[in-house]
Amino acid sequence: MRPLYQFSGQDSFLHHLDPRTKLIFVVSYLLISFLVPQPWILFFLLILAIWALAGISPAEYYPFILLMLPIMAAIALVHIFLIEGAPYLWSTQLGPVQVGASWPGLRVGLDLGFRLGTMGLAFTLFAMTTEPFQWGMAMYRWKLPYKVAFMFAFAIRLYPLIQEEFLVIQRALRARGSGALSSFNPLVFFPGVVTAAVPLGLSAIRRSQDIALAMELRGLNLPEETGRPRVLFREVKLRPIDLLIMAGCLAALGALLGLRLFTHVLG
Amino acid sequence: MEIIRLEGVGFAFPGERPLLHDVDLTVREGEVVALVGPTGCGKSTLLHICSGVIPHFIGGELSGTVRVLGLDTRRASLARVAEHLGAVTQDPENQLFNLIVADEVAWGMENRGLDRARIEEGLSRALEFFRIPHLRNRITYDLSGGEKQRVVLAANHAPEPRLFILDDPTSQLDPIGAEEVLAGIRGLAERGQTILLVENRLEEVWSLVHRVILLDRGTIQLDLPRDELDRHLDRFAEARVPLPQTVELGARLRRRGLPVPPLPPDPDRAAELLRGVRPAPAPPPAPEEDRPTRVRVEGLGYTYPPPRRTRALREVDLDLPAGSVVAVVGQNGSGKTTLARCLSGHLRPGSGRVQVDGRDVHRMSVRERAATVGYVFQNPDHQIFKDPVLEDVLFGPLNLGLGRAEALERAERVLRALDLWEVRHLHPFRLSKGGRQRLAIASIAVMQPSVMVIDEPTTGQDLQESSAIMTLLVQLAREAGQTVVVITHAMHLVAAHCDLMAVLCEGQVIAFGRPETVFREEALLRRTFVKPPPITALGNRLDMEPRPLSVDQAVERLAPSRLEVAGR
Structure with a gap:
């Protein structure tokens, strides 16, 4: 299994889209999920879209879904009890207090949970189908300084390596008789994270020093030194399909916003 | 210029x-x-x-x-x-x-x-x-x-x-x-x-x-x-x-007065220059000790989940005796690390089982497993959790529930054996790479597991440090009766220090036995890109019985002989 949020490297329609297009799609999709009454449809639609248009099956990111499910369930559960209103699924009198699980609360909770899940999934779609350097260079094209754009992309490239290191450290902790990082008890888990932070942090510092040196030796600062401008070998530019999708997303978002305003005014 | x-x-x-x-x-x-x-x-x-x-x-x-x-x-x-x-x-x-x-x-x-x-x-x-x-x-x-x-x-x-x-x-x-x-x-x-x-x-x-x-x-x-x-x-x-x-070898034979030309590193060409050599008869081999089986691996199989889906282990059977050092060798991707992770219980096999002293390691709790099978990872820096050195060594025994006094007693013994007692108050990252590697071994050895699995213990170390680490592992195996499993690419260390070696290729054990025997099978070893040490390969070409596993052994066998050297 790949580490979460790692670029999948496949060759698909979604992989070929410009990062800026995907960014606008993701933002629009998230906003739309707050405008429509059934966000769960968008959640499952996104899973289907990732599968059909990027060739990435849910089996490749199921740990993310497993991670999201309890959070979504917790949000729903909290709202069941927080929001009052008939009909009640269950209720009881605890002394002077009436405690009840309301149907409207469940609906609001589930909607919020699915919206959160959709946000996470949308980011998964973006990360798994977007090569970080393409993203970085797209930002460079939008006038972000080269070094900032490059370092930003590099940080994303480094993330899966740190995730892998974390797994090794988790095993190393188990080898020393500590199952802290596998524990569901926060009082055990968080001290385990602090313990794991020592090797993880030191390794990250060492790695970043080595990488910074390698970058220097490969000429990161040569353009400033010589005055010869840097040339980008790979062209990053928007194609007609990118423009079409961007326009479609913005139009859909605008239409839904308009509809919401219109119904609000009428209501 | x-x-x-x-x-x-x-x-x-x-x-x-x-x-x-x-x-x-x-x-x-x-x-x-x-x-x-x-x-x-x-x-x-x-x-x-x-x-x-x-x-x-x-x-x-x-x-x-x-x-x-x-x-x-x-x-x-x-x-x-x-x-x-x-x-x-x-x-x-x-x-x-x-x-x-x-x-x-x-x-x-x-x-x-x-x-x-x-x-x-x-x-x-x-x-x-x-x-x-x-x-x-x-x-x-x-x-x-x-x-x-x-x-x-x-x-x-x-x-x-x-x-x-x-x-x-x-x-x-x-x-x-x-x-x-x-x-x-x-x-x-x-x-x-x-x-x-x-x-x-x-x-x-x-x-x-x-x-x-x-x-x-x-x-x-x-x-x-x-x-x-x-x-x-x-x-x-x-x-x-x-x-x-x-x-x-060539230089040392010349020192002994033999008319040997400078030998090249390539064993084929060196053997040509030494053709006609008649090595002295070897002393009779020491009788093999009969050691009880400590680790039993039966029908072990593992396939990685999607998207990787690699079948990393296929029907692996192994019996590893107590008190011995066993090398696991093979090309990357041959299944060495997967086998090590199954042995140490970090990976649940798809089929088969691993037993240590008759107990299935995958049915043990995290603590029991840590006390039974120790795993030393390749990068020592991933295993340093505490400061200073002494506290890092104590971390494992304290997790196992030992009292501090007993843990301290064990830690002192292990640190002294590994030449780390004098630096026990230093931050682990102030030690050299070799020192940190020894610390990683100490932090597992202190838990006194019956089996120690060590992934590439000598990477990035010079000859002396590598030999020191391997000598120590042999010592642990002999004195504590531990079974030490070493994953390595350093064939000269396998030859010099290991009792047994298992050769893995595409998830299967294709050879298992004493290094002196396994290194004869060069054609078989080539399947997994393993080459015997040059001195043993030279012994194969000169048909020396038994095959030399070190330069010292080769010198002793060749020095007394009359050499008919090519070109002379």
């Missing part, structure tokens, strides 16, 4: 003892110069000085004159010094910062402002040169270690540097990866590229090296043409730097 000129060079970190002093070195255009020396002798520091990293990136007190490619490295910026050089270090992972191979190789040329047509030309040329055009659109973190290092070489080669500085570029690679990288370096040398390299396996670069420089105690001790090295055996032994085994 002089590419590198160092005169009276010294270097020290502020307030510390000099790492280098009085270094004079000249490297001319087209020369390939190997720098050898024990760990900590200053090899990497010298390379940093030659590449301008010192003083620009690493600060300190640099004295003397350093001129590289005609530039005074103190006055020129690092970017200017690096403009015409290629620098490759040990770990390819820390030299790759793009995601796609083509971007990585093009990056240096982009920084030099070459136009797109020249970048495309340079990219194709570099990929062809290192025989990796098929990797052009691959993601770098999906590549093998050897492929990654060849990408790094290609990325450095693409802007056509005038000097290559290579710091032990094969030390972290498996045999096939190292061979791929060495083939690339040979290609560079054949093209007349100037190369200054640190490479601990001299036999691998023997044919391309013009000069060898021995660095020890902070300065250059010897600077010699390659063919004169075997006249200075004692000096190399003193510096704990191994010469290629057959080269050393």
Whole structure:
């Protein structure tokens, strides 16, 4: 299994889209999920879209879904009890207090949970189908300084390596008789994270020093030194399909916003 | 033309003892110069000085004159010094910062402002040169270690540097990866590229090296043409730097008065020169001890989940005796690490089981397992959790529920045995790499598991440190009756220290037995890119019975014989 949020490297329609297009799609999709009454449809639609248009099956990111499910369930559960209103699924009198699980609360909770899940999934779609350097260079094209754009992309490239290191450290902790990082008890888990932070942090510092040196030796600062401008070998530019999708997303978002305003005014 | 000129060079970190002093070195255009020396002798520091990293990136007190490619490295910026050089270090992972191979190789040329047509030309040329055009659109973190290092070489080669500085570029690679990288370096040398390299396996670069420089105690001790090295055996032994085994054998036989010509590192050619040799009969082998089985592996199988889906282990059966050191060898991807992780209970097998003293390790709790099977990971830095050294060693026993007094008693014993007691109050990261490796072993040994599984315990260590670690593991096995399983690519250490070896190929055990027996099966071993140590391979060619596992054994067997040497 790949580490979460790692670029999948496949060759698909979604992989070929410009990062800026995907960014606008993701933002629009998230906003739309707050405008429509059934966000769960968008959640499952996104899973289907990732599968059909990027060739990435849910089996490749199921740990993310497993991670999201309890959070979504917790949000729903909290709202069941927080929001009052008939009909009640269950209720009881605890002394002077009436405690009840309301149907409207469940609906609001589930909607919020699915919206959160959709946000996470949308980011998964973006990360798994977007090569970080393409993203970085797209930002460079939008006038972000080269070094900032490059370092930003590099940080994303480094993330899966740190995730892998974390797994090794988790095993190393188990080898020393500590199952802290596998524990569901926060009082055990968080001290385990602090313990794991020592090797993880030191390794990250060492790695970043080595990488910074390698970058220097490969000429990161040569353009400033010589005055010869840097040339980008790979062209990053928007194609007609990118423009079409961007326009479609913005139009859909605008239409839904308009509809919401219109119904609000009428209501 | 002089590419590198160092005169009276010294270097020290502020307030510390000099790492280098009085270094004079000249490297001319087209020369390939190997720098050898024990760990900590200053090899990497010298390379940093030659590449301008010192003083620009690493600060300190640099004295003397350093001129590289005609530039005074103190006055020129690092970017200017690096403009015409290629620098490759040990770990390819820390030299790759793009995601796609083509971007990585093009990056240096982009920084030099070459136009797109020249970048495309340079990219194709570099990929062809290192025989990796098929990797052009691959993601770098999906590549093998050897492929990654060849990408790094290609990325450095693409802007056509005038000097290559290579710091032990094969030390972290498996045999096939190292061979791929060495083939690339040979290609560079054949093209007349100037190369200054640190490479601990001299036999691998023997044919391309013009000069060898021995660095020890902070300065250059010897600077010699390659063919004169075997006249200075004692000096190399003193510096704990191994010469290629057959080269050393030739020199030692000559010392004993035998008419042996200088032997090359290649066992085939060395055997030709020693044809007609009649080795002395070997003493009768020591009777094999009958040791009870400690680890029983039955029908072990494992397939990685999607998207990888690799069938890493297939029906593996092994019986590992108590009190023995067992090597697991094989090409990367052969299933070694998967087997080790199943043995230690970190991976649940798809089929079969692993039993230690009759108990299934996968039915044990985290604590029970840690107390039964210890696992030492390859990178010691991933296993350091506490400060100072003593607390780090105590971490495991305290997790197992031992009282502090008992844990302290055990820790003292282990730290003393591993020569770490004197540094028990230091922060673990102040120890050398070898020291940290010993600490990783100590932190597992202190839990007194019945089985210890150790992944590549000698990576990046010199001969003396590697031998010290292996000797210690043998000692643990003999004294505590532990079964020690070592995953390694270092065949000379397997030959010298291990009782048994298991050879894995495509998830199956294709050979299992004593090294002396297994190393005879060269054709079988080739399936998984394992080569016997050169001295044992020479023994195979000369039909020596039993096969020598060290240079000492070969000398003892050959020295008394009458040699009929080819060409004489």
